[in-house]
Amino acid sequence: MNIVKQLALCLVLMSVSLLLVSCRQPAPADNAADWHWHLPEGMPLPRLPPENPMSQAKVTLGRYLFYDTQLSANGSQSCASCHQQQFAFAEPRTRSVGSTGQQHRRNALALVNVAYNNTLTWAHDGLTEIEQQLLIPLFSDDPVELGLNGNQAEILQRLTRPPYPQLFQQAFASPEPQMQQVVLALASFVRSLLSFQSDFDRYAYQQDDAALTDVQLEGMNLFFSERLECHHCHGGFNFTQATSHSSQPLDLRPFHNTGLYFTARPELATPGYPQQDRGLAEISMNPADDGRFRAPTLRNIALTAPYMHDGSIATLEQVVDFYAAGGRFIDKGEYAGDGRQHPIKSQFVQGFALSPSERAAVLAFLHSLTDWHFVTDPDHSDPWPVLQQPDSLPQP
Structure with a gap:
């Protein structure tokens, strides 16, 4: 803007x-x-x-x-x-x-x-x-x-x-x-x-131990681990840092650069996010906010494709792969560049290695956040x- x-x-x-x-x-x-x-x-x-x-x-x-x-x-x-x-x-x-x-x-x-x-x-x-x-x-x-x-x-x-x-x-x-x-x-x-009626909610808030499968539980443990770091930006009961309520005096600002872009900008001396949408930097006018966007809730995330602020990642599987890679490398085209090298990329987006079964477990856990009552109520x-x-x- x-x-x-x-x-x-x-x-x-x-x-x-x-x-x-x-x-x-x-x-x-x-x-x-x-x-x-x-x-x-x-x-x-x-x-x-x-x-x-x-x-x-x-x-x-x-x-x-x-x-x-x-x-x-x-x-x-x-x-x-x-x-x-x-x-x-x-x-x-x-x-x-x-x-x-x-x-x-x-x-x-x-x-x-x-x-x-x-x-x-x-x-x-x-x-x-x-x-x-x-x-x-x-x-x-x-x-x-x-x-x-x-x-x-x-x-x-x-x-x-x-x-x-x-x-x-x-x-x-x-x-x-x-x-x-x-x-x-x-x-x-x-x-x-x-x-608040997903399988995860039945497990976490209704003490229904059978609400999550063993695979989903494995994915939950990976999600909340320091190895993957997901919970730092998508934590709390609403799976986002953008949460405040009657019992929380701390007001966090949940804007992060995830390494989605690091592309040449002819109108500027330095590369970064595409000029048509630089995230929080457009509001703050601070270059240190380049590419910072709000971490959305992960509740019902399996139903909300495509992903990211510009819908540039098509599937949930591709989102997991994006974070495993520590950002995105685009080899050609208008937005060519290595988002993994963005100097203000979040410290929590460092990349990680997952076995095929671990990747499937993380995805299974994310699907457990789907609340079918909510989308049919x-x-x-x-x-x-x-x-x-x-x-x-x-x-x-």
């Missing part, structure tokens, strides 16, 4: 943030008491911004908004277009395509346990709340995602059709939609997307087909 694009994005975020602050209304207090987190015993509660307590009514409204293509300016896409439930709310594209057909430069992140994230997006350490991050897909002009900027009045008018008056009344005690309420409701739905699914049924009314 060049400096002009970066400034433009900042202006959009600032202007819409002012809109939200100036119009912000808290949810009715009597609604907030009806929300219950469905968590394993002993799991800490997510942190919540005080202006957006959880309520079932807001989650229900947010679910309708999340799947509504009328939330895009041209009516062609919804949030769910790029965050599809069967793929753990990611999508099987290398890079996303916006509502106007513009291809983005990054792969869509899975929306798994986002309520616990302390940073959002692939490479922005200033976006720490979902309410902030949502402004980018909603209002950004470059690239265009949903394209609401300049079209807010029309979008709000669309949200006066059924069932929205009832849903806004239940969530905010008024049938009239407001843009800040759209953001608060969407954020509430995204926070409700919790995944009707409470997370598209509510609009249900609404077409006779006498069907949305319930908070």
Whole structure:
């Protein structure tokens, strides 16, 4: 992202943030008491911004908004277009395509346990709340995602059709939609997307010793070993450093250079990550952040191919091989270079040797993080087909 694009994005975020602050209304207090987190015993509660307590009514409204293509300016896409439930709310594209057909430069992140994230997006350490991050897909002009900027009045008018008056009344005690309420409701739905019913969870939190096979247990031991170092960046109950919660005062910044690129850049004197996406360095303006991206959660990782910020690694097997090699060597083409030699590559990406059986065990463990209930849960699914049924009314 060049400096002009970066400034433009900042202006959009600032202007819409002012809109939200100036119009912000808290949810009715009597609604907030009806929300219950469905968590394993002993799991800490997510942190919540005080202006957006959880309520079932807001989650229900947010679910309708999340799947509504009328939330895009041209009516062609919804949030769910790029965050599809069967793929753990990611999508099987290398890079996303916006509502106007513009291809983005990054792969869509899975929306798994986002309520616990302390940073959002692939490479922005200033976006720490979902309410902030949502402004980018909603209002950004470059690239265009949903394209609401300049079209807010029309979008709000669309949200006066059924069932929205009832849903806004239940969530905010008024049938009239407001843009800040759209953001608060969407954020509430995204926070409700919790995944804690994998085979690993049954083993770790329900004391079901038979939930993992011997091969998966071998892979788990390798994953958490100092030999492979995986857990340093993908540790904790959410398998990512990008985690904060009610019991964790330490706020880590989980951005790492993994040696994906180290290519010549004609416009700069030094090689590094391709100029069109240099990761955290674009935000910090610090060359020492070149190629640093956020370590995503590994929960449901087997469902979220392709991988890396640009979708440039196709399969989970290839990801394991990438880390075993200590980075990536590209021998020809536009991005030719040896990412293993990047001077700020993470100290935890040193490479390792695996026997064929050990490689299979690590992959088997990663598959044990798949939560099939999460990707089929009707409470997370598209509510609009249900609404077409006779006498069907949305319930908070």
